[in-house]
Amino acid sequence: MISKWLFSGALLFELSSWAAFHERLSVAQATSLYLGAHAASSALLAAGIWLLLPRRYKLPLPWSPLFIFCLAFFVPVLGAVGVAAALFPALYLPRRRQEKSWDSMGLPELPFRPQERGKELMFNDGGLQDVLRHAPDTEKRMAALFATRRMPSREAIPILKLALRDSADDVRLLAYSMLDKQESEINLRIETALRQLAVAEGAHLTALHDALARWYWELAYLGLAQGSVLDHVLEQAREHAQRTLDVPGNPYAHVLAGRIALEQGRLEAAADHFSHAEAAGVGVPTLAPFRAEIAFLQGRYAEVRQQLATLPSETLQRPPFAALAKYWL
């Protein structure tokens, strides 16, 4: 806006400078009037253009405005017209800027930079439980707890339970809140599913029963429930799993029901479920470990061996089967 006023001012002054030639004035008066008005006009023009210039042309002062002023002042008319012709289109109709405000970058492949590492950063041999039992330093026991965050829950939970009896308040509280977090997450899912269960129908209903059976089973499997609570949780899991069995197309429902029964000690029922699962198309190697367990619990040790032998050889080479294979086969 200011620039427009400045340009209008510049035009007025320039026009009025021409008046100096029409009035009957002395040469000196006419010259000074003309020069004064012309200079004012040039200055206003330079100021107006300077305001519009991109930042990199604006500075340093006084060079860019001085240059425009000189063009306009020392080349009367033509200079001003030239400046206007050269700059105005550029200023008012700038070249389309390349619209590229962001770059997409891949994640750095290697670690972004070396991480700060503590001096003893890993608990290699001792095992976290031993650290918790024997490390005299509270910080170290805390660190052992933090290390469980990246472990599978099933392995982490016995360690956290151990830490609940730690002598230091910090360690106990941390273990407590870590356990609580795991448990509340599952309980929340169960609660949500139970609420949906009240209104669900048809396929959705079966899916919810399946989910509930799995979450209850998870509580038991992870070791979050114990004693009478474990019994309760397993019973809930069984009831929900039962509702999913008649629906075709989910052979693994029988596997879950079988595992629950196995955990509850109902071995016959478990064996039944596994047979159903096999009939429904679940692979024999998936069922073999559970069948071996049933056989073991029933004291039919020869069958343990038979069952383990059906496992593919690469499965037998990795834990937890490696040790079993070594003993039984």
Added chain:
Amino acid sequence: MQSETPIADICLLLEGTWPYVRGGVSSWVNQLILGLPDFTFSVVFIGGQREAYGERQYRIPANVVHIEEHFLESAWRPVEALGRVGHEGAGETMRQMHRYLHDPGIQDEALGEGLLDTLASGRLCLEDVLRSRSSWEAITEGYTRHCSDPSFVNYFWTLRTMHAPIVMLSQVAARLPRARALHSISTGYAGLLGAVLQRRWQCAYMLSEHGIYTKERKIDLAQASWISEGPDEALRTGLDTEFSYIRNLWIRFFERIGLLTYRAADPIISLYAGNRQRQIADGAHPSRTRVIPNGIAMAAWTDALQRRPAGIAPVVGLVGRVVPIKDVKTFIRAMRGVVSAIPEAEGWVVGPEEEDRAYAAECRSLVASLGLEGKVKFLGFRQIHDLLPNLGLMVLTSISEAQPLVILEAWAAGTPVVSSDVGSCRELIEGAADESPPLGCAGEVVAIADPQATARAIIGLLGNPERWRAAQAVGLERVNRYYTEALMLDRYRNLYRNAAGRR
């Protein structure tokens, strides 16, 4: 710095407690304000989000002459999303702030002092922190130098979230009406505000900590799911203990503002010796620390002994909310052993069950599965005055406590206590190391989550009238001598008098 006349004797700085939340600290604050009617208080309440706090839970007493509330979240809602950009900002100030709060290496006292000076001057504005060039430079410098999390976006927004409340507190400090002395009930944001105000007003600044704020924050942050983990974090499988850089950034932030509070405050008060040691370990100067335990009003308990049934009632009570942190299950399991040894014994669980119904249900099913129906009863919430004299023994199986008042109340009612070894329980029951003359044991301390040991302790006390009577006598003596409300209020009255420089 200012010479306006004080409107109150004591300015209380409260973070997330009185008058909005019920609980240990809040009732203590209420007790303090009501118990010292000859002092006037101004109160600054600091909360996270407005919506998280409902109605006020306490009536504001007459000696609270001023109360204002600030919510950290509101520090953070710039009205104009795109305002003027790129003003310079105070370069040195920003650098100082970043280096003190976020530099992993250095911990320079002078930097902290400088930061407090800046905050106390009230010069810092939100524009400086959120939109100035120097703030941008300090952030990018910190990122390129120290940050091991590849996400600049995470780093950038984390720092903004940290700094906006600090500016808000600095502005709160500039507007707050003057009081004669400051008293903060935690470190953290309230503690930082106290340190800034102390710098402004040049007055006494007391700090009372019930729990240890920094420690609690650390445990929260270690697990907070709102801190985004870098994508490579999920892929790490080693059993290393490293936190992500952003998590560490938050932990460091609270540690450093805690340190500012510890350096400014004198005295630094804790409830028991264990917490005092903790404060010292966290940077409080030992000579400034002191212990002022909580106390209970003894007037209500004068007739409690008369109301006791004759002999030793074979009733064992757990008084507290039925929530996992009280570990009610251990109590129930212990009762199994007790009932086996003393068939007429009963266990009462006294406390509301609404907070965690699932847990309460689990406890009930545990009672059923252990065959303790009719032996372990859930009484719900009861008036503690009527209840405690009926107990032969009170048991506390908590996983964590600071200084549980219910132990003191049990003693006042003539009931010995068996407690897990948490917080100040050992100090309470066995007596402080410097207790003279040593009074003896007012019950027994057992390991946490150990039903067998708890049962042994209960049987040992209930089955041995001599020991029981000795423990009762010690409990009564100890609570009267060391843990009365009058004593606690006296100590604070003296502190306040000295601090407010009057009378």
